[in-house]
Amino acid sequence: MSSEEVWNYVHKKYSFVFLISGIIVALMAAIVMIGAFLSKSINNLNNIYWLAILFITVLLLLFVIAIGFCANNDAKSYFLMKEEKQ
Structure with missing residues (x-):
């Protein structure tokens, strides 16, 4: 990133990506836990869980x-917009 201001702008605007990614990773862990519970072992998981x-x-x-x-x-356009204003 070109500056701390641009860095903060992008991370604030796209923070939903971290939230959604975290939810997806939690879903993946839940699938493994449910599969392990149902099959009594993580080594015996059905292929559907791995797929x-x-x-x-x-x-x-x-x-x-x-x-x-x-x-x-977005960061490029934000940075260019900031430079044009100066």
């Missing part, structure tokens, strides 16, 4: 990458 974790992980990565691009473009 669900894999699918959610891919969605999480795509979500974070897409938001990262948006945040980067």
